[in-house]
Amino acid sequence: MKALILDLHKNLREILGDKLDPEEYKAYRDSFEAFDWNSSGRISHGSLQSAMRRAGQNPTDIEVLDIINKIDNDTGGLDFQEFCQIMQEMNKDDDQETRYKETFRVFSKDEEGCIPAEEIKFVLMHLPGKITYKEIDEMINTVDKNQDGKISYSEFRVMLGAVPLLIPDNPMPAKQEMAKEKELENSQKP
16 A cells, blocks of 8 residues: 555656645645546546635636636546646745735835835835836836825735736725715614
8 A cells, every 4th residue: 555655656746746745636636536526537627616616726717717728628628637737826826926915014014004105115225236216216106006105905016017906995985985884774773
């Protein structure tokens, strides 16, 4: 049995390299096998989203369609190696997002969850390399879409080269409006 496990681990390393640890492999294998109903070593494209969710990801329908369009080889399904590659790619994207958030938290000290443009200017001016005031102002004016002199998380991500998020820059007014509506409902109750 031990030889079989070592052989399986060796084969996995040949397929995927050293990037996947045994716990990830087991999670991916369990998720894949749960949707490989006929034990063919393949899952249908229709089962991909459910298998990914079982393995810890939460892709949107559009993300799954994009993945299928990239890997589609007219078989209507994918094998375990392709599934692992997809999951690793999704995890890589998550890691990048985590880095954006951690970097943003270093600079975001105000109560609104924004970084003052002046603080960004100060940091950029003290980085190694030649960045002029004009270049910094241009960068900030480009990403500060609402021109409030503060950089929101969404704007910060764009400044670092990420795809823009579709989130409001100031979600607080919406929360305050919901609280007012609840208060109004409660005041109208007998």
